[in-house]
Amino acid sequence: MANSSHARSTSFPSRSQPEYLRVEIELNRLKTWESSSVSSTTTPLIGLNTIQEGLVGLAELYNCVQDLLKSPTIQQVLLKHQMGRLSEEALEVSVGLIDSCGMTRELVLMMKEHVQDLLSALRRKVGDSSMQSSFNAYISLRKKVKKDIAKSLKALKQVENKIESSTQVDSDQSLSNLLAVLRQVSALTISVLRSQLYFLSSPASKAKKNGWSLISKMLVTKSVACKGDKRTINDVECVDFALCSYLHNSDFKVDVPMIQRKLKTLNTGLQAIESGTECLSRLLIRNRVCLLNILTP
Numbered sequence: 281m282a283n284s285s286h287a288r289s290t291s292f293p294s295r296s297q298p299e300y301l302r303v304e305i306e307l308n309r310l311k312t313w314e315s316s317s318v319s320s321t322t323t324p325l326i327g328l329n330t331i332q333e334g335l336v337g338l339a340e341l342y343n344c345v346q347d348l349l350k351s352p353t354i355q356q357v358l359l360k361h362q363m364g365r366l367s368e369e370a371l372e373v374s375v376g377l378i379d380s381c382g383m384t385r386e387l388v389l390m391m392k393e394h395v396q397d398l399l400s401a402l403r404r405k406v407g408d409s410s411m412q413s414s415f416n417a418y419i420s421l422r423k424k425v426k427k428d429i430a431k432s433l434k435a436l437k438q439v440e441n442k443i444e445s446s447t448q449v450d451s452d453q454s455l456s457n458l459l460a461v462l463r464q465v466s467a468l469t470i471s472v473l474r475s476q477l478y479f480l481s482s483p484a485s486k487a488k489k490n491g492w493s494l495i496s497k498m499l500v501t502k503s504v505a506c507k508g509d510k511r512t513i514n515d516v517e518c519v520d521f522a523l524c525s526y527l528h529n530s531d532f533k534v535d536v537p538m539i540q541r542k543l544k545t546l547n548t549g550l551q552a553i554e555s556g557t558e559c560l561s562r563l564l565i566r567n568r569v570c571l572l573n574i575l576t577p
Contacts (some may be wrong), residue, residue, distance in 0.1 A: 299351040303461055306341040310468050313337055317475070326479040327514045328549035334472040335556030342563040345465055349570050357454045358574045369446055369459075371575065373466050374568040376439035377473075381564055383432045384476050385557040387425055391480060392550040394421045395519075399543050402536055411536075415523045422520065429481045433474065440470050469564070476553060482517035515546040 317330045348354055394417070401414035443463050522539050 302344040310337040
């Protein structure tokens, strides 16, 4: 995952400025989460706990940013630059983040609804043909979701590029400090949203490379040894493996209770992610409204 170099390289204001202290603490916590969980030059494998930790940390961060923007010192800085470059950059980035958050939430909701439909079909146990039809519908949905995820990742990258291309404001140190903080907050928001998209896009096609005989072990242990390395699979990929195994391998005996357990786990996780993403959406909108109230005369 590419880092936002411009957003990450600026030093924080002096610790003598208390309005920045809480933001700095939460930023550092979220950076630690990012470096240990999702920073990678290749697509990382993200788990439910990782996403939930990121969403909780981001919510705390935006609450601190809200307090920062309401402080008299910061409002004086902002009022000096109404309708300037700061307002254009901050407001444009905020729109991109709100849109990306909305698209991500829609994908999570779509996945959750189809997981629940699949659970309902398995509970009915009408017959193999009905079950296979439900499995096929879910796999088709996963293919559509992957295409939508690719579009969402591209949109996030455009917002990230905008942040990275921003220049520093050397003429006003107070404004430079504030811009540095807002850019870092935006860059970390992108990391959290991207982690959700990576989670949802976990590929099922890799199962064929390892052979169907390894799938049962994967589903039980959620890991597989491959050339001395242990590769962990997340809940989305675990369900994909099970369904694709049933649909594409006649020797695979479907274990309905096992698939139900995996789907229930995934459903619970998706509900938590949906709730966290909805909360993030409200915080992003609140942050934009706050900026609009200050920056537009």
